[in-house]
Amino acid sequence: MSAVSAPSAPISRDDLRTFQLVVQHVPNMVVIADAERRIEWVNDAYTSITGWTLDEVRGRRPAAFLHGPGTDPEVVARMREALERGEPVAGVEVLNYTKDGRELWIALNIQPVCDADGRVHHYVAIQSNLTERKRFEQALSEQRRLLQQALALAHMGSWEMDHETGAMVCSDEMYRLFGRSRTDCACHWECFLERVHPQDLPRVREAFAQPTPQRPEHEFEHRIVLPGGQVRWLLQRGRTEFDPEGRPVRTSGFAQDITESKRNEKLERDKQALEQLSRAKTQFLSYMSHELRTPLNAIVGFSQLLQSRADALPPTVARYPDLILQASEHLLRLINDLLDLSLVESGGLALSRDRVDVPKLLHELIVLLDPIARKRDVEVRMEPGARMHCSVWGDSTRLRQSFINLLSNGIKYNRHGGTLTVRVLPGEGQVRIEFEDQGDGIPADKLDSLFEPLQRLGRESGDVEGAGLGLALTRSLIERMGGRIGVRSQVGRGSVFVVEMPRAEEDDGPVSRPAPWIEPEALAAPRPYGRVLCIEDNEFNCLLLEGLFEQRPGLAVSYARTGAEGLLLAQQSPPDLILLDMRLPDMDGHQVYAQLQQDARTRGVPVIACSASAYAEDIRQALSEGLAGYLIKPLSMPQFLATIDRFLPPPVEGR
Numbered sequence: 179m180s181a182v183s184a185p186s187a188p189i190s191r192d193d194l195r196t197f198q199l200v201v202q203h204v205p206n207m208v209v210i211a212d213a214e215r216r217i218e219w220v221n222d223a224y225t226s227i228t229g230w231t232l233d234e235v236r237g238r239r240p241a242a243f244l245h246g247p248g249t250d251p252e253v254v255a256r257m258r259e260a261l262e263r264g265e266p267v268a269g270v271e272v273l274n275y276t277k278d279g280r281e282l283w284i285a286l287n288i289q290p291v292c293d294a295d296g297r298v299h300h301y302v303a304i305q306s307n308l309t310e311r312k313r314f315e316q317a318l319s320e321q322r323r324l325l326q327q328a329l330a331l332a333h334m335g336s337w338e339m340d341h342e343t344g345a346m347v348c349s350d351e352m353y354r355l356f357g358r359s360r361t362d363c364a365c366h367w368e369c370f371l372e373r374v375h376p377q378d379l380p381r382v383r384e385a386f387a388q389p390t391p392q393r394p395e396h397e398f399e400h401r402i403v404l405p406g407g408q409v410r411w412l413l414q415r416g417r418t419e420f421d422p423e424g425r426p427v428r429t430s431g432f433a434q435d436i437t438e439s440k441r442n443e444k445l446e447r448d449k450q451a452l453e454q455l456s457r458a459k460t461q462f463l464s465y466m467s468h469e470l471r472t473p474l475n476a477i478v479g480f481s482q483l484l485q486s487r488a489d490a491l492p493p494t495v496a497r498y499p500d501l502i503l504q505a506s507e508h509l510l511r512l513i514n515d516l517l518d519l520s521l522v523e524s525g526g527l528a529l530s531r532d533r534v535d536v537p538k539l540l541h542e543l544i545v546l547l548d549p550i551a552r553k554r555d556v557e558v559r560m561e562p563g564a565r566m567h568c569s570v571w572g573d574s575t576r577l578r579q580s581f582i583n584l585l586s587n588g589i590k591y592n593r594h595g596g597t598l599t600v601r602v603l604p605g606e607g608q609v610r611i612e613f614e615d616q617g618d619g620i621p622a623d624k625l626d627s628l629f630e631p632l633q634r635l636g637r638e639s640g641d642v643e644g645a646g647l648g649l650a651l652t653r654s655l656i657e658r659m660g661g662r663i664g665v666r667s668q669v670g671r672g673s674v675f676v677v678e679m680p681r682a683e684e685d686d687g688p689v690s691r692p693a694p695w696i697e698p699e700a701l702a703a704p705r706p707y708g709r710v711l712c713i714e715d716n717e718f719n720c721l722l723l724e725g726l727f728e729q730r731p732g733l734a735v736s737y738a739r740t741g742a743e744g745l746l747l748a749q750q751s752p753p754d755l756i757l758l759d760m761r762l763p764d765m766d767g768h769q770v771y772a773q774l775q776q777d778a779r780t781r782g783v784p785v786i787a788c789s790a791s792a793y794a795e796d797i798r799q800a801l802s803e804g805l806a807g808y809l810i811k812p813l814s815m816p817q818f819l820a821t822i823d824r825f826l827p828p829p830v831e832g833r
């Protein structure tokens with residue numbers, strides 16, 4: 179507000195009337211008030227802007243009806259004081275209100291009008307309406323505030339640099355990003371460059387030094403090092419303006435903190451690399467499983483054949499096949515456990531979600547393990563309550579495998595004449611299964627390593643056979659199925675292994691049965707006649723099959739070493755049964771099977787897969803494609819014979 183000195187010549191009331199006539203129709207609001215600042219006259223613009231007519235305001239002080247809640251009382255007081263001193267006021271901005279309550283910003287110029295003695299007899303106020311401008315200013319400042327807020331949220335600083343001086347104008351966020359304050363930084367780009375990571379500095383300097391009118395925009399990433407040593411990534415984007423001679427004048431741009439997205443990018447890259455590694459590991463394991471089982475098939479198979487003809491062997495060597503079989507069974511268990519453990523740990527083990535009736539499963543397993551329990555004189559007892567139905571969620575095959583481990587440990591590490599008590603305790607949302615033995619127990623300092631692989635906890639040289647893999651695998655499987663496993667033990671008294679599995683409610687769907695290939699083969703009456711085609715490339719396996727088929731002398735067996743040869747033989751003379759190796763030199767078993775299905779001559783022939791892959795996923799896939807059965811190598815002779823008997827045609831009367 180600037181004071182303007184009072185006019186030197188006095189103005190009469192007649193002069194004012196002339197003035198009224200002149201300003202009646204000007205666009206500004208004009209008010210004439212008496213010495214008491216009561217309104218005497220207002221022009222048309224006043225009425226149209228404020229809504230108040232002359233009749234309504236005559237004799238009233240403007241403050242009485244124009245001011246409102248947003249009017250600044252200090253500005254009003256200062257104005258009044260100036261007027262009381264007889265001084266004019268100029269350019270004062272006040273928030274008034276129109277008659278209907280709308281905000282009305284005005285710029286006020288008030289001139290006291292004096293008589294010849296210098297006494298104020300009137301005031302003339304000329305007011306302009308600033309409301310639109312104020313609204314625009316308010317909208318602008320709100321936009322600026324929002325922009326600043328957005329830039330701060332996006333960790334984005336804005337800046338502008340003068341190329342001649344290197345001086346910069348920066349937003350607050352820019353200082354914050356660089357760990358600078360307005361006081362410690364000379365607002366020169368060198369000051370910001372100090373924070374740039376030494377390895378990135380040449381690149382940053384180059385990017386700023388070389389803008390050309392052809393390439394006025396830049397975008398690049400670099401690191402900065404904050405005072406505490408913390409490294410952050412920034413993305414710089416900017417544009418340079420040039421003078422007519424093509425010299426850079428000014429560059430303006432944004433710097434954005436992209437550390438988080440860089441970190442996420444790295445995490446994503448690491449994750450992909452890990453996934454690739456895990457896929458490679460799974461492939462390798464499946465290859466290894468196949469390669470290790472193939473020779474075992476020959477060892478186990480020929481030992482079984484020898485065992486079946488033990489009568490023909492000299493008495494001194496007659497028990498060797500038994501010993502070879504025992505050792506190879508041990509080796510097979512070891513291979514299976516090792517591969518399963520690696521597979522589950524690499525995340526490559528596919529698990530199904532089945533509803534499993536736990537008491538029923540345990541009961542079956544207790545019957546299965548009865549021969550071992552008898553041998554060790556251990557009584558396995560299910561507590562009466564455990565006989566009721568109670569289901570959990572888990573992969574039925576893997577749950578069975580886990581329970582076999584816990585039951586056989588409870589038998590193996592029990593005392594002679596001891597008891598293994600099994601309890602099933604249904605709870606809220608979960609089911610607890612306890613295996614309590616009366617063995618030696620496990621010392622407290624060994625409990626921690628109990629579930630680690632290859633830990634036998636001092637049993638390495640004892641008479642109990644094992645490799646220290648069962649519990650590690652059991653824990654991994656139980657946890658992957660959403661359960662937990664723990665142990666309580668007292669040296670000299672025994673141990674309690676406790677498994678908790680997610681409970682399945684009775685109305686959660688049908689109870690799952692383990693896949694059919696694990697079920698004990700239903701014993702069929704031998705079917706001695708028929709024609710069998712074996713598609714198998716491995717020489718040892720063919721020899722073994724020949725040996726096994728000697729047990730069924732009435733069968734006519736032919737052999738094909740490749741998929742193509744097998745298809746040809748099958749089509750020329752469709753057999754009664756096909757045994758199909760799933761990995762052949764020219765194609766895989768799935769392709770052979772698909773082609774057999776496409777041909778009307780072979781479509782009805784049952785096909786049994788014969789594979790060294792024991793993965794549940796592979797078995798499920800083969801059975802779902804329509805293969806009639808799946809025999810896992812190493813082949814068990816009884817299971818092999820039972821399976822082929824089942825699929826061969828019934829004997830024809832009189833043959």
Ligand code: ADP
Pocket residue numbers: 583587588591615617618619620628633634635636637643644645646647648649650673
């Ligand atoms: P394994 O039985 O093949 O050695 P496990 O992983 O099943 O492998 O068990 C690891 C070790 O934990 C065993 O060697 C044994 O020392 C100990 N252990 C397991 N179960 C029991 C048990 N019920 N009582 C005492 N010790 C046990």
